Amino acid sequence: MLEKLFGFDPSKHSVRTEILAGLTTFLTMAYILAVNPNILSAAGMDKGALFTTTVIASGLTTLLMAIYAKLPFALAPGMGLNAFFAFSVCLTLGYHWQMALTAVLIEGILFILLTISNLREKIVDALPMTLKYAISSGIGLFIAFIGLQNAGIVVNNDATLIGLGSITHGTGLLGVIGVVITSVLLVLKVRGSLLFGILATTIIGIPMGITHFDGIVGMPPSIEPIFFKFEWDQIFTKDMVVIVFTFLFVDMFDTIGTLVGVSTKAGMIDENGRIPHLKKAFMVDAVGTTAGAMLGTSTITTFVESASGVGEGGRTGLTSFTTGICFLVALFLAPFFLSVPGAATAPVLILVGLMMMSQVTKINFSDYSEAIPAFICIVMMPMAYSISEGIVLGLLSYVLINLLTGKLKKITVSMIILAVIFCFKYVM
Numbered sequence: 373m374l375e376k377l378f379g380f381d382p383s384k385h386s387v388r389t390e391i392l393a394g395l396t397t398f399l400t401m402a403y404i405l406a407v408n409p410n411i412l413s414a415a416g417m418d419k420g421a422l423f424t425t426t427v428i429a430s431g432l433t434t435l436l437m438a439i440y441a442k443l444p445f446a447l448a449p450g451m452g453l454n455a456f457f458a459f460s461v462c463l464t465l466g467y468h469w470q471m472a473l474t475a476v477l478i479e480g481i482l483f484i485l486l487t488i489s490n491l492r493e494k495i496v497d498a499l500p501m502t503l504k505y506a507i508s509s510g511i512g513l514f515i516a517f518i519g520l521q522n523a524g525i526v527v528n529n530d531a532t533l534i535g536l537g538s539i540t541h542g543t544g545l546l547g548v549i550g551v552v553i554t555s556v557l558l559v560l561k562v563r564g565s566l567l568f569g570i571l572a573t574t575i576i577g578i579p580m581g582i583t584h585f586d587g588i589v590g591m592p593p594s595i596e597p598i599f600f601k602f603e604w605d606q607i608f609t610k611d612m613v614v615i616v617f618t619f620l621f622v623d624m625f626d627t628i629g630t631l632v633g634v635s636t637k638a639g640m641i642d643e644n645g646r647i648p649h650l651k652k653a654f655m656v657d658a659v660g661t662t663a664g665a666m667l668g669t670s671t672i673t674t675f676v677e678s679a680s681g682v683g684e685g686g687r688t689g690l691t692s693f694t695t696g697i698c699f700l701v702a703l704f705l706a707p708f709f710l711s712v713p714g715a716a717t718a719p720v721l722i723l724v725g726l727m728m729m730s731q732v733t734k735i736n737f738s739d740y741s742e743a744i745p746a747f748i749c750i751v752m753m754p755m756a757y758s759i760s761e762g763i764v765l766g767l768l769s770y771v772l773i774n775l776l777t778g779k780l781k782k783i784t785v786s787m788i789i790l791a792v793i794f795c796f797k798y799v800m
Contacts, residue, residue: 378689379442379649385688390444392564393686394694397446399570400717400724401677403522404430404448405702411454412670415462415469420593423706425667427592431699433660433672437692441652444681444691445634447660450673452758453622457670461615470603473665475612477602479619480662480671486624487654496628496650498786503766504632504641506746508731510753510762511633515676516725517754523547523718543715546577550719558723566684566720573716582715587707598668621797623671625760627657630674633759637728638682676759683724741779745770764794 374380380390409422430448437445461472486492499507520526524543529535538544554569562568577583606612631654635647642648653674660672681691732750737743749766753759771791774782 374690377442378438378693380688380690385690386685387690389563389685390688390690391694392567393444393681393684393691395698396564396567396570396684396720397444397675397678397681397686397691398695398698399567399712400680400720401446401448401675402698402702402712403714403717404451404675405706407451408449408454408669411458412449412469415458415472417469417668418593418597421595421597421599421668424592424703425595425598425664425669427699427703427706428595429660429664429667429669429672431696431702433656433663434692434696434699436659437653437656437674438689438696439693441649441656442689443640443649443653444638444686444688445631445653445674445678446681446692446695447657447672448675449664449669450623450626450671450675452626453619453673454670456618456622465611465615467606467611468603470601471606471612472615472670473598473668474602474604474607475615475619476671477662477665478607478612478616479623480658480660480665482616482620483623483658483661484655487651487658490651492624492628492654493651494786495624495790496632497646498784498790499632499763499767500742500770500782500787502735502742502746503749503763503770504636505731505734506749506766507629507759507763508633508636509729509735509746510750510766511629511676511679511759512637512725512728512731513750514725514753514757514759514762515679515721515728517757519718519721519725520547522714522721523550524715525718542580543582543713546573546580546582546713546715547718549573549576550716551722554719554723564684566680566723569719570712570716573719574712577713577716582713583711585708585711589704590707592703592706595668600666601668602665619671622758622760623657623661623673625763626758627654627674629753629759629763630676630678633728634676634679634682636731637679638687640687677721679728680720680724683720683727741770741774741777741782744773764797767791768794 408426409419413419433447524537527537550573557565664672735746748769753762
């Protein structure tokens with residue numbers, strides 16, 4: 373049954389490992405249950421309804437990923453895309469949130485069509501293996517950077533852009549303690565070390581005044597205020613085209629980056645550089661975005677925090693099934709799950725970043741035509757705070773460097789087409 377439902381192979385996989393991996397993924401991304409309502413409510417949407425919708429959309433699409441694509445990836449409203457929804461489309465351009473939801477719905481439908489046409493798979497196939505290794509390494513740096521921020525170990529500094537926060541008290545200290553505890557568990561090869569690290573850090577946060585339990589059980593608010601609320605009178609405007617294109621572009625390459633990067637780390641890419649069930653994973657992402665818009669939330673995307681579950685050993689749909697069930701349970705246990713502080717999950721993100729960085733050893737640094745684009749891809753993900761920008765700049769540099777140095781055999785027609793599209797994106 374497990375093999376049929378989730379692609380589980382008893383000779384390769386462990387039920388205990390898959391379940392622990394799913395729990396770990398959920399705990400590292402549970403912050404979205406609080407953050408997404410906070411961000412989107414700035415656009416005038418009902419905050420309570422947003423919580424329920426975030427849980428339902430995340431849980432159902434993750435379960436679909438488990439059963440249909442049989443991959444250990446979880447989905448939820450994408451960070452960055454929700455901020456673009458609220459602060460750019462609504463607060464800056466002045467459009468109603470109903471219009472922004474309409475743009476997300478159109479994006480989701482376009483994604484379904486692009487997936488059916490195999491275009492998204494062709495884009496992944498067009499990426500050279502060097503960049504696939506670089507994407508995994510770049511995501512490693514990116515999520516480690518997010519973890520350092522969440523713990524307050526790295527903070528804003530007006531003089532130098534970023535700087536070291538306080539690590540002798542508060543969340544910074546708890547984050548450091550968490551890194552030490554989780555590192556020791558990893559070195560000792562304790563099964564479930566990432567999950568146990570989160571739980572131990574959460575408990576230590578109680579006497580430090582950082583972990584606050586505000587109860588365990590609560591009834592979810594109704595989604596009626598935001599359910600199926602669309603605005604059709606702006607769909608043929610120039611702004612709508614730009615908004616839909618932005619949603620489409622960022623979501624596409626964030627998802628591609630996450631799937632390629634995490635799959636590479638998990639050793640799930642075959643000898644031809646292909647990811648199993650990739651088209652199905654893209655379809656889940658597209659259907660999730662469309663359904664999410666109907667439920668009343670911004671673009672649903674594959675979460676980079678899925679790397680934490682993969683780092684715990686998750687390799688099948690049973691991992692994402694566990695994560696999806698946790699989301700649905702969170703509908704009624706929200707006060708408990710939301711009590712886990714960001715400083716408790718930050719150490720997992722930092723150490724998973726280390727795990728994903730291992731792919732950098734497969735890059736040929738003696739060949740600068742390979743090494744320079746890979747380095748640009750890796751370094752720009754955390755610096756630009758965007759997976760998609762790292763991929764775009766990495767591929768542009770790969771095509772340009774090899775074109776100007778006469779290494780034309782390394783450049784395919786697909787790469788050139790993508791490079792032209794990327795240039796157009798920056799010009800627009």
